Amino acid sequence: MPFEANGKTFETDEEGYMVDLLSWEPDCATVMAELEDQPLTEAHWEVINFLREYYDEYQIAPAVRVLTKAIGKKLGKDKGNSKYLYELFPYGPGKQACKYAGLPKPTGCV
Structure with missing residues (x-):
């Protein structure tokens, strides 16, 4: 289902992941988050930017x-734990x- 950010339309797959990873911009994250x-x-x-750098x-x-x-290595042990990450991203960090972050679905995620 496509969404709009900054007057542009961005295509997503059936699970909501962006089809064109190179077209991502920060406003995409904001709009996707608002939709949820x-x-x-x-x-x-912090986590979104970390993921983009990792990718x-x-x-x-x-x-x-x-x-x-x-994340624990880069941002500290208090942030490098699943409890903290699930509080931020309740549908799965x-x-x-x-x-x-405009990235593909991680391997191993159902």
């Missing part, structure tokens, strides 16, 4: 376990955060 009644805070953006480096969206460990 999920306001984005600075903490959300740029490794060309893969990390599974939750990998995401949790990597891997799936929901990657969707907002």
